[in-house]
Amino acid sequence: VVQHVARERAFTRDVSHELRTPLSVLRSSVERARTEPGVPFETQAALVVAARATQDLQRTIDTLLMLAREQDTPRRNDSAVRSVLESVLIDRIEDFETRGLTIDIDVPRSLRLPVSDDVLQLMLASLFDNVRDHAAPGVVTVRGAAGGVELHNHRRSASGKGHGFGLPLVARLAEATGLAMNVISDDNSFAVRIRPAQAAALD
Secondary structure, three states, rough: OOOHHHHHHHHHHHHHHHHHHHHHHHHHHHHHHHOOOOOHHHEEEEEEEEHHHHHHHHHHHHHHHHHHHHHHOOOOOEEHHHHHHHHHHHHOHHHHHOEEEEEEEEOOOOOOOOOOOOHHHHHHHHHHHHHHEEOOOOEEEEEEEEEEEEEEEEEEEOOOOOOOOOHHHHHHHHOOOOEEEEEOOOOEEEEEEEEHHHHHHOO
């Protein structure tokens, strides 16, 4: 079993590394095409979608690599949640505004999580992109809660079942780094909380 797990981990790491180069070429090609003069509006819109898809793929690959590395050499550096949160949001504010989403942040500067900055950044990026794709226009609340951070938004559709393919990866990454991810949802709202696994176990 140990050998099987080691082979699976090595395979994931190797495949992810191999995918990074062609994906980088694809991303740069899409970005270059978007800046070409005289590109029709319909083509620009399609390129925006393609650029977002390549970003999602890049984040998935980075997450898989992070999972393989964390399982080999676990890191437990503390991260300042507010600082990482702001760095993730900087690249997404314009997109959120276009979709009618307003971010309301109530996270104290003192809040820290026992995980490295790069891991927390990957997790928050996936969660915010999930909000972008599935939230109804309105306020998205981000607050410090129960020793961690919680994102809450209203669903775009009460009948919608999708939560985004990135959430299972976030849950795996949380588990691998000593955190816990909890989802609280109903027909109208959706919330995700990340906090130390010890705190979650006390509930």
